[in-house]
Amino acid sequence: MAIDVFIGGLGCITALGKGTNAQLERLASGRSGLGELTLFETSHQATVGEVPLKNEELADLLNLPRVKEYSRTTLLGLAAAAEALEDSGIERDGLRIGFISATSVGGMDVSELFYREYHKDKNRGKLRQLIGHDCGASTQFMCERLGIKDFATTINTACSSANNAIMLGTRMIKAGMLDVVIAGGTDSLCRFTVNGFSSLGILDRELCRPFDKSRSGLNLGEGAGYLLLCSDKVKTARRYGKVTGYANANDAFHQTASSSTGDGAYLAMKGALEQSGSEPGDIGYINVHGTGTQNNDASEGVAMKRLFGENVPPFSSTKGYTGHTLGAAGGVESVFAVLSLFHGYIWPNLNFTAKIEEADVTPETRCIKRDNLKAVMTNSFGFGGNCTSLVFESAKN
């Protein structure tokens, strides 16, 4: 018999604040978290989505000793993962619990500080700043703090990473390997990615305008989002929904650009929909990838038309609120999609005025209350043509 995978806890931290309640309140009231970059010195004029807490404040909130230098990725991740665990209210005794975390920058914010010194003189630089560099190191640290021992791994497929983490967690529970998995992703802002996306010429200095005709790039963001997934036998304070569909497909078109036919996005959405067993008409909302770049939104728009035809479900990109949180995006936006499903809202797509030319699709621009949503979808696409879609269904009968 197929094992159902339930969502029993949520944790999230973004430019909208710390905690899922902060996200809910800001999403509903349409107040963006984007602003000027203040975390570090850079010559770039960038509009970003910074988490409004300093590293020291985060460490204090997490009861971590201040003596150590933590990567911001780890701090953000721990804040969200611990929230998901607490929110679920699970009794851990006897349960096999895993932690699957995604990150694309890992401890890069701290490694940058090291490398600045090392580059001047190969005998300089504090070696302890490198302990957290590898992506897996942030997961290991979080795992120890959370006391999770049964399984841990880290995924990096760039901007689709966290959706792949949620997908693996779901599959492991379905296969009977674990009872509970905390899955999602975390990434902090750092010079490396600000310069990287700037060098690609896809950073918008103004507020990003996803799915708008005038869009001219993305705003970077940071944050973390995790779902606590569990099997039917696990008691949780509430059940936000079920993970019923998931699929990863590759665009196999270009290392960074998406195809004009949206093959990867189409195959991922189609695969997730088929897996869920839902009809296209059951999808009441899609939290799209919608970065605000010319290329992504055109490709994703074409893919949605291919799959849903004239009946594209209500959709929005929430990157106008948080910026593009890269490896964390799938985690953050899965939390947003689950909040939509559970509380019955369709989140507005900020900064939209006119629809894109490449596909006849118009995002929702107002916050709409819609009770009895049956199912929602969320998309995350990354470098290397890596596309992953998830379908969440209501657990209310």
Added chain:
Amino acid sequence: MIRTNLYITGMAGITKEEPDYKNYIPDAGLRRRMSRVIRMSVASALMALEDSGSGEIDAIVTGTGWGCLADTEKFLISILDNSERLLNPSSFIQSTSNTIGAQIALMLEDKHYNNTYVHGGSSFESALLDASLLISEGRRRVLAGGFDELTPTKSHLLERMGMWKKYICGEGSHFFVLQGEKGERTHGRLSALDILPLGIDESDALARFDLFLRESGADKGSFEILCGDHLLCYLLSRKGYKTTDYKHKCGEYPTASACAMQQAFRILSEKTAPERIVIVNKYLYDVFTFMLIEKV
């Protein structure tokens, strides 16, 4: 312990000697743009497919502990040297750990499942776990690989940390074609896998090893051990097991267990080979992992 049913129908690897890449990556421009780890890994992936006798796959899973270090460093240097101005995006694009999986998909025009694990010393094992799930979910042929490149900077930094006093530096890239059923040509089978939690000491690891032998059925017949941890090598030999330190061949790096797996299949193809080989892996201070490799 995770029971796996993965028949290895193709395999290839690169450790110390690099092949003539022209045969696998004919496009000279592409070859030049690729960093060494990308060249090594893409070539060994294509060689593994060649060994399997078919280019058909329906998933790609990779594992890397260090990721694309050379490109990451190149982009960091350019940020510092050019004061953040007029940077070339190539190294940024290639710095992400899933570059290799993506590049293979591009070259094969493969639109299937593609995932990359970056979990230190159990990155390759994570990829194998995913492969095992994929096969049980109905996929036919999965391409799985583990790779890490030792750049001059990584080597220097590990030296400053004092690692090369205790360990032999290493690197490598190994790929495998995995199927749920025995093919015409099969090197053998991966039958069980275990990833222990972090912070387990040697005596606990030995106890877990005994449990692994019993649960996986490895102790039902003759077996030898390929071990990648000095102390455990000594302790297992003292218990009377025939134990070989596989890192003499490939050195210390996060996905060295992929090299051990290839060595295991080579040993199994010899006339005097035992029925089974158990791989005991550990990278520096990371987790212990066990794998059971069998003749079929």
